[in-house]
Every structure is written in C-alpha cells, then in structure tokens.
Amino acid sequence: MKRYDCPALGERLGERVPRENGGRDVTIGRFNIELLEAFVAVAEAGNVTHAGSKLNRTQPCVSTQLRRLEDRVGKPLIERTARTMNLTPAGRILYQHATEILRSHEEARLRLSAPELTGTVHVGLPEWFATGQLQSIFCNFVRIHPNVKLEMTVADSATLHDMLSANEINLAIALVSPVKPSPNGLVEEPxxxxxxxxxxxxxxxxxxxxxxxxxxxxxxxxxxxxxxxxxxxxxxxxxxxxxxxxxxxxxxxxxxxxxxxxxxxxxxxxxxxxxxxxASQLAIYTPSKTQSPIVDYLEEHLTALLQNAISPGSALAGKMQPDLRVV
Incomplete structure (x- = not known):
C-alpha cells in the first residue's frame, strides 16, 4: 500500500494514513450517506432494532454499517453495554454534522423530484403539536417550493375541525373526531x-x-x-x-x-x-371537496413524515420527541 509523507495528501486521496489509534491505520475519506443514515437512526431510535425498522433495513445490516462508519472515522462512535448505548465524544460531534448533511441531502432530493407548485395553502395544528420539529417540516416545504405561500393556524382540535368544515383551512393535523369517519394513517400519542x-x-x-x-x-x-x-x-x-x-x-x-x-x-x-x-389519536384531515395539487402533495408529504417521525425518543442524543406510533 502506498504511503504518503504528507498525511493531508493521503487523506484527500482517500488513502490509509497512519494514526495513533491502537496501531490501526485509519481511512480518511468522504462519508457515505447510507452509513450516516444508519448512525443517525440508531442515535435517534436508541437501539439498532428500532433504527433498522425505521430504515427498512435488517438489524445485522445496520450493525455492519455502524462498524464501517467507525472504521472510516477511526474512532468508536457508540459505547455499548449490556443495557445501554451512549454516544462517545466523537459520536456527538459526528451526530451534529450528520443530521445537517442528511437534512441537506433530503432537501436536494425533494427539490429535484418535487412537482412545480404555485399558490397558497392554509394548514392548522394543535397547539402542543406545533413543535420545532413540525415547524421545521413546514419551513422546509416552503423552501423546497418557493412559489407556495404558507398560512398557519394554531388552535384546539375542535376549532380546526370547524374550520375544515367551513373550508377555511386546507389541511389540519388534529385529534380524531368521534363524529367524522376515521381517516387513514392514524398515529397515537401517549x-x-x-x-x-x-x-x-x-x-x-x-x-x-x-x-x-x-x-x-x-x-x-x-x-x-x-x-x-x-x-x-x-x-x-x-x-x-x-x-x-x-x-x-x-x-x-x-x-x-x-x-x-x-x-x-x-x-x-x-x-x-x-x-x-x-393514548390520544391524531390524523391528517382535509375538507371533503376537491383539493389543489399543493394540498394533495403536502398531505402525502406530511403523512410520510409523521410515520417516519415515530420513535421512542433518543436514548443516545438525549432529544425529547413526541412518542408516536402508527395505529
């Protein structure tokens, strides 16, 4: 294997560069998106099994991807014991950067694949569910669709259902109404x-x-x-x-x-x-009349995002998230 007197040159070319790491050489190169996805999923799900379910990958596959990423970094990212998993100092650093990399990657993918949308959409959210995470979803939506104007109403679910019936809003995430047909894609929140x-x-x-x-x-x-x-x-x-x-x-x-x-x-x-x-039950509602392409796309987008957000909370990164599950 070729060696370089200048480690930085070897790093840029993706070669193995000697490092003080228990005698191992460390491969320094570009991060693989799938490896970062596996690492972030484990950090946010709290264990490999839940991460595999979220990514639709097997548990051995996720474990292998974690090991490959640790080999690429040259440092352990997760400390494992019989009962817990914790991010190492290097893991905490990588987690911060990895989430930004994946967010940017997903935004680019959506912008390239999304239809051209123009117009106004008015959405409603229950107050406790208007979290920073959900707000960021809507902000990303308008960033991906710069010709869409977003109007947002935060109110109790009864008010949101009344506004839907009056066609005053185009879409709402609300508590399930006992007097309305149950929509698809219910999620439960404890x-x-x-x-x-x-x-x-x-x-x-x-x-x-x-x-x-x-x-x-x-x-x-x-x-x-x-x-x-x-x-x-x-x-x-x-x-x-x-x-x-x-x-x-x-x-x-x-x-x-x-x-x-x-x-x-x-x-x-x-x-x-x-x-x-x-548990309380939440669902995405739209008025019964024909929707615009903006509302149809946003409803589909939000449904996928809500289901992907289902997580027991992060045992590794220490994040507080709503504990949701699909019904």
Missing amino acids: LYWTVSETCPLADPLPLILFPEPCPFRDLAFSALARAGRQWYERITTTSVAAAQVAVRSGAGLCCLPAGAIVDGIKILREQDGFPDLP
Missing part, C-alpha cells in the same frame, strides 16, 4: 398525568382542564372514577401554554400529551396511584 413537585396529591385533586369538547376531560374523569379518586376543576383554559404554566406553578394536575411535556413537569404513573390513560 397521554400522561402531569404535575409539579410542589402540588399536593391528596383528594380532592385540583384539576387543570381544557374546555368541552376536549376528549382529555372524559378520559381523566373516567380514569379517576375507576381509581376511586375525588377531584374538582380548579382551572379551565383553552391554551396549552397556560396549562403548562399552571402545572409548573403547582396549581394542579393536568392530562397532557407527550409532545406538551416540558421541563419542570413531572409525569405521574400507576405506581403513584394514577391509572394509565389511553
């Missing part, structure tokens, strides 16, 4: 009892609730009745942000979906005397 460390948990329990027709109300009442607990309605608000502030201040308990849980809010579980709550 619902939790939440409280602060300072809130007393003796009966009667002070509840922070959203007004009718919020389905979380009946779920909370039924669960507490089964547990033999007493309660009273202390705060009623239409705002998820206001409910979060009330919970953190110790004013009471609130049923919140996973995506609405922020720092300073504690989850109560069955061992704390609070029965598990059924």
